[in-house]
Amino acid sequence: MKIFFIFFFVLFSFLVHSCLSNNMIMRTQSMRDGDVIFSQGKRFAFGFFSLGTSKLRYVGIWYAQVSEQTIVWVANRDHPINDTSGHIKFSSRGNLCVYGSVNGTEPIWSTDVLDTISEPALVAKLSDLGNLVLLDPVTGKSFWESFNHPTNTLLPFMKFGYTRQDGVDRFMTSWRSPGDPGFGNVTFRIERRGFPQMMMYKGTTLWWRTGSWTGQRWSGVPEMTNKFIFNISFVNSPDEVSITYGVLNPLVITRMVLNETGTLQRFTWNGKDKKWIGFWSAPEEKCDSYNHCGLNGYCDTTSPDKFECSCLPGHEPKTPQAWNFRDASDGCKRSNAASLCNGREGFAKLKRVKVPNTSGVSVDMNITLKECEKRCLRNCSCVAYASAYHESEDGAKGCLTWHGDMLDTRTYWSAGQDFYLRVDKAELARWNGSGSSGKRRLFLILISMIVVVMLLMIMLFCFIRKRRQANRHKKPPSTFAPSSFDIEEPFVLEELEDKSRKGELPLFELSTIAAATNNFSFQHKLGAGGFGAVYKGVLENGMEIAVKRLSKNSGQGMEEFKNEVKLISKLQHRNLVRILGCCVESEEKMLIYEYLPNKSLDCFIFREEHRAELDWPKRMGIIRGIARGILYLHQDSRLRIIHRDLKASNILLDNEMIPKIADFGMARIFGGNQIEGSTNRVVGTYGYMSPEYAMDGHFSIKSDVYSFGVLILEIITGKKNSAIYNENSNLVGHIWGLWQKGEAREIIDTLMDAESYEESEVMKCIHIGFLCVQERASDRPDMSSVVFMLGHNAIDLPSPKHPAFTVGRKRNVKNGGSSGNCPSGETGSSVNDVTLTDVQGR
Structure with a gap:
């Protein structure tokens, strides 16, 4: 009998294990933590799992054929089990339930079928599609399935x-x-x-x-x-x-x-x-963001050199001044609403469109597009129409009509559909050139317009040429220090005037900037850098501005000035400094930016009285903001841009301590899939340059990653990388030595409130910093990986290899000095300063 019971127990255990190894759980069975069922083709698995290094247990479905753990469905999403005592079984009413323990009476999750299921053959079956189904295998009747949740x-x-x-x-x-x-x-x-x-x-x-x-x-x-x-x-x-x-x-x-x-x-x-x-x-992309161009506006990225927002036909900006600064959030209003519904309207056709939000449209699937047009004309509240299904097998059908303001419209290169907007006849003629006198009249009008435009262009050219000749012989006001730009100025002025006409970059008059800065008085001076002096100004409307004035002795020349104008006017991101315009007049070259009251990052992290204000959430916010800004430059903007001079003094802070990357004079634009380049002219700042760039002139997106890694370590420690530690190490080398000993926590800034951070999160950031400053560029992560690592805690980071430039070096700096924009005048702390550095070979 003893042998029989042992044999029976072994057989029973084997049968239970076999049942739980197939694709279903029977009503009389249960699952413990560690049991797994597989779909018939072994594509999916169902059971208990944990995420990363966490010990919390969840019940769910995952890919069984994929080596990387990939969860596709979770039962107890908000109610994890703290240990491995979880249990899955059917309740008396027929619901599949998850319990926190074998003896648990209240489930933490249930299929929650309201009616009692009386079928004794009830099973929970996992299909090869990844669907967990509660069904009667005899009749095939389904009571619940995970695909519905x-x-x-x-x-x-x-x-x-x-x-x-x-x-x-x-x-x-x-x-x-x-x-x-x-x-x-x-x-x-x-x-x-x-x-x-x-x-x-x-x-x-x-x-x-x-x-x-x-x-x-x-x-x-x-x-x-x-x-x-x-x-x-x-x-x-x-x-x-x-x-x-x-x-x-x-x-x-x-x-x-x-x-x-x-x-x-x-x-x-x-x-x-x-x-x-x-x-x-x-x-x-930015046009994907809902309502990016406001009410009655539409977004168009098919022309990369112009502002992406425009007003729909028959509409105009509510606040034209905001649109001049590429801000369309206020949207558009109808240009001449009184002229509608007077029998003199038509429909302007907007091609390749994602039609506006259809939540409030009127729908009739039984009329044609032509009938839809007539219906819209008869209804004075109808402002636009489109076909419902323009790509159906039997041609366009159905009618959608809009009544009131339209939201979230955009155009595409080759997709979308036709969209028709109600406008008066005059607007219709302006929009598509269709007059009432036929093609001959249209042809004559076009020829006349071309002739007029050519005459205007000739007159404008003569006017500009005459004005430039007069400006060359005109002495600048005595309050301005003269500059020496006479060769390239005509080209620069033409380019800036062209941008101004396109609405990309407003041109400010010299008298306006002089008045705003009190004739560039010393009291208005914020600091100085390689570009020249930076002044605070206040326009007549009360707007505060920062003015970068190119000096004749500037380390940056006309190329850097043009480069910054070309780049910054095309970039829009929360973590990039916003340019408001420029001034090129009377041999003056100036860039006008938004004024940021907290000045630059170096004023905070390298000065004790300000560093104490930066608790860990603020420092982490600055790190993440800089990372997002660099990611935008490298990957998400219309241009692929390598900054080449990322440093603490080129990170400005607004009144909410949001970081904004500044100074694009040394940046490089790449096209297509290009991610690297070479130069014989190495520019940058000691302590932030990657080894391949400093030694060989080879730069890439990984060069910016290196600079970002240095910034992380400086923000955490409050110390400069260029300083010398332990007689011959810079900051990176000093921290690396402590890291290898397991003592890196010693370098966390002691002025930072210890209660504001968890040590593990700070150590993770140091880890990411070392990944960014590895000697070989190929070993460094790209910025998309960096942003991901900074935003997620439960991930395993790879071990960093030996960082570059761990030994302090003497340097020969040209134009590297700066009075900075910090009150103390600390060297190297500047607003938008650029340092040209000659690095000695090894």
């Missing part, structure tokens, strides 16, 4: 949207962070109102939308296709609005993820390289 991942063949019959709304919610799958702040769902479109929200703020369905794709997702990878099914009926992405090749492993930063990304698994490859994401 998405988390942050959309899998192929998962229905997305809502069905009115069962009241299920399938939408995505981001995780709180990569290490916390709890319900995050970002949601993505199909909008119920008006005409269907998909909306992304950050909290209650509308962040991005796909545009309306065109019959083949979402109008705001031009990359979307159903011909090669996906088989897309879209349903829009009174009972259901949903979309399903199927894959044509069952071997393709792909997923769509909504991350906590407000980005939707699609990945495909690369089995050869064993990693996920991201091939699409949104929002990606």
